[in-house]
Amino acid sequence: MRHVAALAGVGTKTVSRVVNGEPNVSEATIERVRHAIERLHYQPNLDAANLKRANGRTLTLGFLVGNLADPFSAAVLRAIEEKAWERKTAVISASHDYNPERELQIIKNFVGRRVDGIILRPANGRHSFRALEAAQGIPVVFLGALPSGAPADAVTTDNAAGAAQAADHLLRLGHRRTAYCGAVAASAGDVAAEERYLGFMEKLGQAGIAARDIPVLQNLQDAETARNEIAQLIQSGPRPTAIFTAGSAGTAGAIKALRENGANNSIALVGFDDFPLADLVDPGITVIAQDVEGIGRIAAETLFARVDGFSGEPATHLIPATLKERGSGEIRSRSASRRPYVSAGIS
Amino acid sequence: MRHVAALAGVGTKTVSRVVNGEPNVSEATIERVRHAIERLHYQPNLDAANLKRANGRTLTLGFLVGNLADPFSAAVLRAIEEKAWERKTAVISASHDYNPERELQIIKNFVGRRVDGIILRPANGRHSFRALEAAQGIPVVFLGALPSGAPADAVTTDNAAGAAQAADHLLRLGHRRTAYCGAVAASAGDVAAEERYLGFMEKLGQAGIAARDIPVLQNLQDAETARNEIAQLIQSGPRPTAIFTAGSAGTAGAIKALRENGANNSIALVGFDDFPLADLVDPGITVIAQDVEGIGRIAAETLFARVDGFSGEPATHLIPATLKERGSGEIRSRSASRRPYVSAGIS
DNA sequence: CTGAAAGCGCTTACAG
DNA sequence: CTGAAAGCGCTTACAG
Numbered sequence: 001m002r003h004v005a006a007l008a009g010v011g012t013k014t015v016s017r018v019v020n021g022e023p024n025v026s027e028a029t030i031e032r033v034r035h036a037i038e039r040l041h042y043q044p045n046l047d048a049a050n051l052k053r054a055n056g057r058t059l060t061l062g063f064l065v066g067n068l069a070d071p072f073s074a075a076v077l078r079a080i081e082e083k084a085w086e087r088k089t090a091v092i093s094a095s096h097d098y099n100p101e102r103e104l105q106i107i108k109n110f111v112g113r114r115v116d117g118i119i120l121r122p123a124n125g126r127h128s129f130r131a132l133e134a135a136q137g138i139p140v141v142f143l144g145a146l147p148s149g150a151p152a153d154a155v156t157t158d159n160a161a162g163a164a165q166a167a168d169h170l171l172r173l174g175h176r177r178t179a180y181c182g183a184v185a186a187s188a189g190d191v192a193a194e195e196r197y198l199g200f201m202e203k204l205g206q207a208g209i210a211a212r213d214i215p216v217l218q219n220l221q222d223a224e225t226a227r228n229e230i231a232q233l234i235q236s237g238p239r240p241t242a243i244f245t246a247g248s249a250g251t252a253g254a255i256k257a258l259r260e261n262g263a264n265n266s267i268a269l270v271g272f273d274d275f276p277l278a279d280l281v282d283p284g285i286t287v288i289a290q291d292v293e294g295i296g297r298i299a300a301e302t303l304f305a306r307v308d309g310f311s312g313e314p315a316t317h318l319i320p321a322t323l324k325e326r327g328s329g330e331i332r333s334r335s336a337s338r339r340p341y342v343s344a345g346i347s
Numbered sequence: 348m349r350h351v352a353a354l355a356g357v358g359t360k361t362v363s364r365v366v367n368g369e370p371n372v373s374e375a376t377i378e379r380v381r382h383a384i385e386r387l388h389y390q391p392n393l394d395a396a397n398l399k400r401a402n403g404r405t406l407t408l409g410f411l412v413g414n415l416a417d418p419f420s421a422a423v424l425r426a427i428e429e430k431a432w433e434r435k436t437a438v439i440s441a442s443h444d445y446n447p448e449r450e451l452q453i454i455k456n457f458v459g460r461r462v463d464g465i466i467l468r469p470a471n472g473r474h475s476f477r478a479l480e481a482a483q484g485i486p487v488v489f490l491g492a493l494p495s496g497a498p499a500d501a502v503t504t505d506n507a508a509g510a511a512q513a514a515d516h517l518l519r520l521g522h523r524r525t526a527y528c529g530a531v532a533a534s535a536g537d538v539a540a541e542e543r544y545l546g547f548m549e550k551l552g553q554a555g556i557a558a559r560d561i562p563v564l565q566n567l568q569d570a571e572t573a574r575n576e577i578a579q580l581i582q583s584g585p586r587p588t589a590i591f592t593a594g595s596a597g598t599a600g601a602i603k604a605l606r607e608n609g610a611n612n613s614i615a616l617v618g619f620d621d622f623p624l625a626d627l628v629d630p631g632i633t634v635i636a637q638d639v640e641g642i643g644r645i646a647a648e649t650l651f652a653r654v655d656g657f658s659g660e661p662a663t664h665l666i667p668a669t670l671k672e673r674g675s676g677e678i679r680s681r682s683a684s685r686r687p688y689v690s691a692g693i694s
Numbered sequence: 695c696t697g698a699a700a701g702c703g704c705t706t707a708c709a710g
Numbered sequence: 711c712t713g714a715a716a717g718c719g720c721t722t723a724c725a726g
Contacts, residue, residue, distance in 0.1 A: 001719060011697040016721065024695055041483055046459045047394040047405065048719035052702040058394065060439075068428065071623075074421035081415065081441055085453070090439045090460065092407075094428055106432070112393045113437065136388055255627050276418075280602050280628050348703060358713040363705065371711055395703035399718040 001044065008036040019044050050114075061303070062110035063093040064103065065121040065143070071276065072292055073121070076143065079296025080119060087304065089116070098123045100130070107134040117303040119143060125189025128152060139306035141299050145191045146316065153306070154316040155299040159192050159272075160199030162288040162321030166244050166270045167203035169286075169323055174333035175242040175268060178204070179215040179233060181226060181254065182246025182272075196246045196272060215240060217250075226253025227260075234261050241333040242268035248275055255281055268331040272321075279326050286329025288321045295319050348391065355383040366391050397461075408650070409457035410440040411450065412468040412490070418623065419639055420468070423490065426643025427466060434651065436463065445470045447477070454481040464650040466490060472536025475499060486653035488646050492538045493663065500653070501663040502646040506539050506619075507546030509635040509668030513591050513617045514550035516633075516670055521680035522589040522615060525551070526562040526580060528573060528601065529593025529619075543593045543619060562587060564597075573600025574607075581608050588680040589615035595622055602628055615678040619668075626673055633676025635668045642666050 005012045010029060017025050018033040025033075036042070050058050061084055065073040073095075081091050092115065096103035100123045110118055111134070118135055121143035122128055128150045132140055142154040170178050180200060183193035201211060215233060220226040226249055233240065234257065243258075245251040251271030258264040265283065274289035298317050323329075352359045357376060364372050365380040372380075383389070397405050408431055412420040420442075428438050439462065443450035447470045457465055458481070465482055468490035469475055475497045479487055489501040517525050527547060530540035548558060562580060567573040577590065577600055590605070592598040598618030605611040612630065621636035645664050670676075 013697055026695060043458045045461060045719055048398055051395055052721040069422045069425035075416045078416035078442060092437045092439055094432065095425060111390045114392060252624060252627060259629060276623060277599060280599060282606060360713055373711060392703055399705040
């Protein structure tokens with residue numbers, strides 16, 4: 001900046017005025033300064049500017065998730081950046097790899113960089129207060145439901161409603177014996193599993209289906225396990241007429257198990273979470289899709305509101321999920337009782 | 348820092364020494380300063396530190412691609428960050444949306460933030476010099492092949508070798524009539540298409556197959572177009588015994604077209620670019636997989652070498668692709684001549 | 695409309 | 711082993 005000022009024959013303050021578009025500079029001066037900037041390829045140093053600036057903003061956000069490469073995280077990041085660049089705000093992203101230690105270290109690094117805010121998918125939802133403490137008062141928006149009582153904003157898919165939607169859909173097609181594949185209780189502070197389970201079961205209960213008639217497969221850590229467990233379920237005992245998988249690993253396993261048992265066109269399948277190319281399988285896979293773009297957008301908006309000084313009570317924003325019919329979920333129950341089912345949500 | 352110094356009863360320089368782990372501070376003093384830091388929750392301001400620091404590093408990298416949400420970009424970003432955080436370096440990421448204007452604006456923003464280096468997948472490879480100019484001497488590593496003559500480091504998949512590998516694989520299985528689905532010439536400065544085409548054709552040529560015997564389907568912008576064109580190819584005229592798709596949209600289209608024509612178990616399919624759940628389709632899809640993690644890692648290493656002062660000639664790093672056999676590519680040609688084919692690469 | 699002085703939170707180059 | 715002074719590249723608060 002010194003050089004620009006010298007070349008233009010003005011004071012540094014005047015250069016600053018031109019760079020920031022402040023008023024009270026004559027056209028002629030502006031012109032001279034512009035030329036000097038051009039000639040010197042001058043780019044103002046944002047960090048230096050922010051050091052003294054009144055509001056102390058760095059125009060930088062931190063985004064921290066378990067693994068940036070997973071489709072959910074990548075899509076959310078994309079939506080956040082869209083919003084952020086509108087405000088000339090950059091997004092620093094990082095993966096904590098589900099390691100709480102690493103998570104805290106990165107948050108501290110964010111604080112050292114004086115980011116204006118942090119969007120965080122915590123390694124462990126139960127420890128959200130540790131993250132908040134590490135953030136030192138910098139606004140944090142959590143991705144995913146928070147244990148009740150956490151004094152922070154959160155944005156999450158409406159898991160209960162989404163699972164209920166799947167249950168309702170299957171009920172309408174006559175399914176009264178649907179297997180539930182997924183965890184039924186919160187673990188590592190991730191309450192999503194529990195919410196999905198309860199939402200699903202409640203809807204079935206409203207239709208008069210007892211929990212004991214619902215086979216439940218838990219502990220489906222990966223697709224391979226899911227495939228084996230589901231295959232076993234199909235081969236032994238009374239067959240379910242439909243399967244609901246509460247997570248994508250389960251869905252992948254179910255697809256294989258059904259096909260290998262020649263049941264992909266006879267047993268219905270609905271999975272929670274959409275995945276690319278779900279329509280390439282035969283039949284296409286019906287899913288409850290999270291509004292990933294919406295989650296990112298709302299998270300960014302919520303965060304920027306805090307950055308701009310909003311000081312209302314922390315709130316959890318529920319983002320609706322959507323049923324995407326692709327075929328696998330529209331298979332009717334062959335043993336359907338002809339008694340028509342009317343959705344509890346609509347009746 | 349002032350407050351810490353006051354509370355510890357030392358000068359700010361001593362606090363600085365403790366924070367940076369510099370020598371020549373007595374244990375007792377270190378202890379006092381540590382306590383003060385704890386009590387005040389002091390986090391040094393990285394930006395302020397970098398302002399005066401000798402090497403001028405900001406410990407920040409810029410990563411700019413077309414769309415961060417696509418699997419390739421997300422996986423590369425993940426690998427870059429892994430390397431970066433080892434050096435306490437943060438990664439700012441952004442999507443230029445294939446808009447060259449936006450690309451330049453974001454690069455300028457990176458420069459304003461004084462990033463130590465930039466990893467860029469350009470909107471248009473032909474304009475790489477514009478990007479370099481905007482970067483003002485900050486090291487840039489390009490993702491994807493560069494038009495020859497560009498004075499910059501680049502990291503790219505070995506497209507020609509990868510496509511040749513696919514050709515070789517199909518030849519071994521007796522296929523002498525393989526359809527090529529994909530662009531045959533560079534467009535928008537993306538030379539990958541051309542490289543794949545030439546690599547594929549050269550290998551076929553070595554096996555004595557004339558170019559006129561190879562149906563070529565260009566202009567497959569999206570999966571839907573690909574599906575229609577490939578369906579038509581299969582239904583009319585002499586059937587190919589195998590299909591090679593040079594990009595993922597083509598692969599998705601081919602999967603549908605083959606299945607809808609009942610040919611998924613009779614016509615072989617090999618696609619360039621791996622995709623999640625490629626093993627869920629029946630049969631699993633054989634692909635030439637890019638080493639996305641390797642690309643990100645090498646790009647980061649190349650960039651950090653420049654940041655650390657390496658001043659050798661700019662180089663293009665070719666990363667090998669790998670054939671992943673999953674079934675679709677292992678279907679033999681039914682009209683295979685029994686004359687055994689010996690790979691030109693091995694014989 | 696314009697610029698000189700002071701200061702943001704640190705590090706550097708010195709002096710003790 | 712320790713600290714006072716100067717300065718990184720900007721903005722703020724003033725004075726003209």
